[in-house]
Amino acid sequence: SYVLTQPPSVSVAPGQTARITCGGNNLGSKRVHWYQQRPGQAPVLVVFDDKDRPSGIPERFSGSNSGNTATLTISGAEAGDEADYYCQVWDPTTDQVFGTGTTVTVV
Amino acid sequence: QITLKESGPTLVKPTQTLTLTCTFSGFSLSTSGVSVGWIRQPPGKALEWLALIYWDDDKRYSPSLNTRLTITKDTSKNQVVLTMTNMDPVDTGTYYCAYKRNAASSYFDKWGLGTLVVVSS
Numbered sequence: 531s532y533v534l535t536q537p538p539s540v541s542v543a544p545g546q547t548a549r550i551t552c553g554g555n556n557l558g559s560k561r562v563h564w565y566q567q568r569p570g571q572a573p574v575l576v577v578f579d580d581k582d583r584p585s586g587i588p589e590r591f592s593g594s595n596s597g598n599t600a601t602l603t604i605s606g607a608e609a610g611d612e613a614d615y616y617c618q619v620w621d622p623t624t625d626q627v628f629g630t631g632t633t634v635t636v637v
Numbered sequence: 638q639i640t641l642k643e644s645g646p647t648l649v650k651p652t653q654t655l656t657l658t659c660t661f662s663g664f665s666l667s668t669s670g671v672s673v674g675w676i677r678q679p680p681g682k683a684l685e686w687l688a689l690i691y692w693d694d695d696k697r698y699s700p701s702l703n704t705r706l707t708i709t710k711d712t713s714k715n716q717v718v719l720t721m722t723n724m725d726p727v728d729t730g731t732y733y734c735a736y737k738r739n740a741a742s743s744y745f746d747k748w749g750l751g752t753l754v755v756v757s758s
Contacts (some may be wrong), residue, residue, distance in 0.1 A: 531701075532659075536754065559746075561694070561743060563744035563745075565684075565745075567684075571643070571750075572733060572749065572750050572751055573684065573733070573745075573748050574748070575744055575745065575746060575747075577744075578742070578744045584746070588639075590661075613693065616683065616684055618684075618743075618744065618745075619651040619685075619743065620743035624700060625686065625689065625697050625699070625700075625745070626674065626676075626686035626697075627686065628683060628684040628685065628686060629683070631683040631684070632684050634659075
Protein backbone atom coordinates (compact mmCIF):
# COMPACT_ATOMS: atom_id res chain seq x y z
CA SER A 531 0.00 0.00 0.00
CA TYR A 532 1.05 3.57 -0.63
CA VAL A 533 2.31 5.54 2.41
CA LEU A 534 2.52 9.30 2.95
CA THR A 535 4.84 10.44 5.74
CA GLN A 536 4.66 13.83 7.48
CA PRO A 537 6.62 15.29 10.39
CA PRO A 538 4.55 15.08 13.59
CA SER A 539 4.95 18.75 14.42
CA VAL A 540 6.13 22.09 13.06
CA SER A 541 6.56 25.28 15.06
CA VAL A 542 6.58 28.76 13.58
CA ALA A 543 6.75 32.27 14.98
CA PRO A 544 3.93 34.66 14.11
CA GLY A 545 4.58 36.33 10.77
CA GLN A 546 7.17 33.77 9.75
CA THR A 547 6.98 30.94 7.20
CA ALA A 548 6.00 27.38 8.04
CA ARG A 549 6.80 24.52 5.69
CA ILE A 550 5.07 21.17 6.08
CA THR A 551 6.42 18.25 4.10
CA CYS A 552 4.72 15.14 2.81
CA GLY A 553 6.88 12.26 1.60
CA GLY A 554 5.97 9.36 -0.66
CA ASN A 555 7.49 7.19 -3.34
CA ASN A 556 7.56 9.11 -6.64
CA LEU A 557 5.10 11.58 -5.12
CA GLY A 558 5.89 14.12 -7.82
CA SER A 559 3.96 11.99 -10.30
CA LYS A 560 0.77 12.32 -8.27
CA ARG A 561 -1.56 15.21 -7.45
CA VAL A 562 -1.25 16.17 -3.81
CA HIS A 563 -3.99 17.83 -1.78
CA TRP A 564 -3.81 19.45 1.65
CA TYR A 565 -6.39 19.80 4.42
CA GLN A 566 -6.42 21.97 7.51
CA GLN A 567 -8.15 20.61 10.61
CA ARG A 568 -8.54 23.01 13.50
CA PRO A 569 -9.14 21.49 16.95
CA GLY A 570 -12.59 19.95 17.22
CA GLN A 571 -13.49 20.77 13.63
CA ALA A 572 -13.80 18.92 10.33
CA PRO A 573 -11.01 19.07 7.75
CA VAL A 574 -11.05 21.89 5.21
CA LEU A 575 -9.36 21.73 1.81
CA VAL A 576 -6.66 24.42 1.56
CA VAL A 577 -4.63 23.31 -1.48
CA PHE A 578 -5.54 20.90 -4.28
CA ASP A 579 -3.67 19.52 -7.26
CA ASP A 580 -0.29 20.37 -5.74
CA LYS A 581 -0.63 24.17 -5.76
CA ASP A 582 -4.17 25.41 -6.41
CA ARG A 583 -6.28 27.07 -3.72
CA PRO A 584 -10.05 26.76 -3.34
CA SER A 585 -11.94 30.02 -3.26
CA GLY A 586 -11.75 31.68 0.13
CA ILE A 587 -8.36 30.25 1.07
CA PRO A 588 -5.77 33.00 1.67
CA GLU A 589 -2.83 33.37 -0.68
CA ARG A 590 -0.61 32.72 2.33
CA PHE A 591 -1.20 29.03 1.67
CA SER A 592 0.80 27.60 -1.22
CA GLY A 593 1.95 24.19 -2.34
CA SER A 594 4.61 22.48 -4.39
CA ASN A 595 5.42 18.91 -5.35
CA SER A 596 8.54 17.37 -6.86
CA GLY A 597 10.45 14.13 -6.62
CA ASN A 598 9.41 12.29 -3.47
CA THR A 599 8.27 15.33 -1.47
CA ALA A 600 5.35 17.73 -1.50
CA THR A 601 5.38 20.88 0.60
CA LEU A 602 2.64 23.07 2.02
CA THR A 603 3.94 26.55 2.80
CA ILE A 604 2.18 28.97 5.12
CA SER A 605 3.60 32.46 4.69
CA GLY A 606 3.11 35.06 7.39
CA ALA A 607 1.73 32.54 9.85
CA GLU A 608 -1.11 33.66 12.10
CA ALA A 609 -2.49 32.30 15.34
CA GLY A 610 -5.51 31.06 13.43
CA ASP A 611 -3.28 28.78 11.36
CA GLU A 612 -2.67 26.55 14.38
CA ALA A 613 -4.13 23.24 13.30
CA ASP A 614 -3.38 19.76 12.06
CA TYR A 615 -2.54 19.50 8.38
CA TYR A 616 -2.93 16.39 6.24
CA CYS A 617 -1.73 15.63 2.73
CA GLN A 618 -3.73 13.28 0.52
CA VAL A 619 -3.32 11.56 -2.84
CA TRP A 620 -5.02 9.00 -5.00
CA ASP A 621 -3.08 5.79 -5.63
CA PRO A 622 -4.15 3.02 -8.03
CA THR A 623 -3.58 0.27 -5.46
CA THR A 624 -4.86 1.96 -2.31
CA ASP A 625 -7.28 4.54 -3.78
CA GLN A 626 -7.49 7.49 -1.35
CA VAL A 627 -4.48 7.87 0.95
CA PHE A 628 -3.99 10.38 3.77
CA GLY A 629 -0.71 11.39 5.31
CA THR A 630 0.21 10.88 8.94
CA GLY A 631 -0.61 14.49 9.81
CA THR A 632 1.38 17.46 11.11
CA THR A 633 0.47 19.70 14.03
CA VAL A 634 1.41 23.33 13.37
CA THR A 635 2.01 25.50 16.41
CA VAL A 636 2.35 29.27 16.12
CA VAL A 637 4.50 30.46 19.01
CA GLN B 638 -24.44 25.76 -0.71
CA ILE B 639 -23.22 22.21 -0.19
CA THR B 640 -23.76 20.62 3.21
CA LEU B 641 -23.31 17.10 4.53
CA LYS B 642 -24.40 15.70 7.86
CA GLU B 643 -23.53 12.36 9.40
CA SER B 644 -25.91 10.50 11.69
CA GLY B 645 -25.92 7.20 13.51
CA PRO B 646 -25.44 5.61 16.92
CA THR B 647 -22.98 7.13 19.35
CA LEU B 648 -22.35 3.83 21.14
CA VAL B 649 -22.09 0.35 19.67
CA LYS B 650 -21.05 -2.91 21.29
CA PRO B 651 -18.16 -5.05 20.08
CA THR B 652 -19.13 -7.48 17.27
CA GLN B 653 -22.17 -5.36 16.35
CA THR B 654 -22.72 -3.79 12.93
CA LEU B 655 -22.48 -0.01 12.61
CA THR B 656 -24.79 1.82 10.22
CA LEU B 657 -24.08 5.47 9.45
CA THR B 658 -26.07 7.79 7.21
CA CYS B 659 -24.79 10.82 5.35
CA THR B 660 -27.55 13.24 4.39
CA PHE B 661 -26.50 15.95 1.98
CA SER B 662 -27.83 18.97 0.13
CA GLY B 663 -26.62 21.33 -2.58
CA PHE B 664 -25.73 18.62 -5.08
CA SER B 665 -27.11 15.44 -6.59
CA LEU B 666 -25.50 12.01 -6.59
CA SER B 667 -27.05 11.44 -9.97
CA THR B 668 -24.83 14.13 -11.53
CA SER B 669 -22.05 12.67 -13.65
CA GLY B 670 -18.70 12.53 -11.85
CA VAL B 671 -19.98 13.25 -8.35
CA SER B 672 -19.07 10.96 -5.46
CA VAL B 673 -19.39 10.78 -1.68
CA GLY B 674 -16.85 9.18 0.60
CA TRP B 675 -16.41 8.17 4.22
CA ILE B 676 -13.31 8.94 6.28
CA ARG B 677 -12.72 8.21 9.96
CA GLN B 678 -10.38 9.54 12.63
CA PRO B 679 -9.57 7.74 15.89
CA PRO B 680 -9.11 10.12 18.83
CA GLY B 681 -5.81 11.96 18.49
CA LYS B 682 -4.88 10.09 15.31
CA ALA B 683 -4.77 10.63 11.57
CA LEU B 684 -7.51 10.53 8.98
CA GLU B 685 -8.24 7.16 7.38
CA TRP B 686 -10.22 6.76 4.17
CA LEU B 687 -12.90 4.05 4.26
CA ALA B 688 -15.12 4.01 1.18
CA LEU B 689 -16.37 5.96 -1.83
CA ILE B 690 -19.47 5.71 -4.00
CA TYR B 691 -19.84 7.35 -7.41
CA TRP B 692 -22.84 8.71 -9.24
CA ASP B 693 -22.90 5.59 -11.43
CA ASP B 694 -22.92 3.30 -8.33
CA ASP B 695 -19.26 2.39 -8.73
CA LYS B 696 -17.92 1.61 -5.25
CA ARG B 697 -14.40 1.66 -3.82
CA TYR B 698 -13.22 0.41 -0.45
CA SER B 699 -10.13 0.64 1.70
CA PRO B 700 -8.18 -2.56 1.02
CA SER B 701 -7.57 -3.08 4.75
CA LEU B 702 -11.28 -2.86 5.64
CA ASN B 703 -12.83 -4.11 2.42
CA THR B 704 -14.41 -7.23 3.94
CA ARG B 705 -16.24 -5.26 6.65
CA LEU B 706 -17.60 -2.31 4.66
CA THR B 707 -20.62 -1.73 2.46
CA ILE B 708 -21.52 1.64 0.94
CA THR B 709 -24.85 2.37 -0.73
CA LYS B 710 -26.73 5.41 -1.96
CA ASP B 711 -30.34 6.55 -2.13
CA THR B 712 -30.36 9.30 -4.72
CA SER B 713 -34.00 10.20 -4.13
CA LYS B 714 -33.31 10.85 -0.44
CA ASN B 715 -29.90 12.48 -0.97
CA GLN B 716 -28.33 9.93 1.35
CA VAL B 717 -25.31 7.66 1.46
CA VAL B 718 -25.17 4.80 3.96
CA LEU B 719 -22.07 3.06 5.29
CA THR B 720 -22.23 -0.21 7.18
CA MET B 721 -19.27 -1.67 9.04
CA THR B 722 -19.53 -5.15 10.49
CA ASN B 723 -17.88 -6.76 13.50
CA MET B 724 -17.11 -3.53 15.31
CA ASP B 725 -14.17 -3.45 17.72
CA PRO B 726 -12.97 -0.85 20.27
CA VAL B 727 -10.20 0.14 17.83
CA ASP B 728 -12.95 1.37 15.49
CA THR B 729 -13.79 4.13 17.96
CA GLY B 730 -13.49 7.57 16.39
CA THR B 731 -15.14 10.35 14.46
CA TYR B 732 -16.63 9.34 11.14
CA TYR B 733 -16.90 11.92 8.37
CA CYS B 734 -18.64 11.90 5.02
CA ALA B 735 -17.26 14.13 2.27
CA TYR B 736 -18.12 15.28 -1.24
CA LYS B 737 -16.04 15.00 -4.41
CA ARG B 738 -17.25 17.14 -7.27
CA ASN B 739 -15.95 15.14 -10.21
CA ALA B 740 -14.28 11.90 -11.08
CA ALA B 741 -11.21 13.65 -12.49
CA SER B 742 -10.41 15.16 -9.12
CA SER B 743 -9.19 13.09 -6.20
CA TYR B 744 -9.74 15.61 -3.43
CA PHE B 745 -12.70 16.08 -1.11
CA ASP B 746 -14.21 19.52 -1.64
CA LYS B 747 -16.52 19.57 1.36
CA TRP B 748 -16.80 17.60 4.59
CA GLY B 749 -19.54 17.05 7.11
CA LEU B 750 -19.00 17.90 10.77
CA GLY B 751 -18.52 14.25 11.66
CA THR B 752 -20.16 11.91 14.14
CA LEU B 753 -18.44 10.27 17.09
CA VAL B 754 -18.76 6.51 17.40
CA VAL B 755 -17.64 4.73 20.56
CA VAL B 756 -17.26 0.96 20.57
CA SER B 757 -17.56 -0.42 24.08
CA SER B 758 -19.37 -3.14 25.96
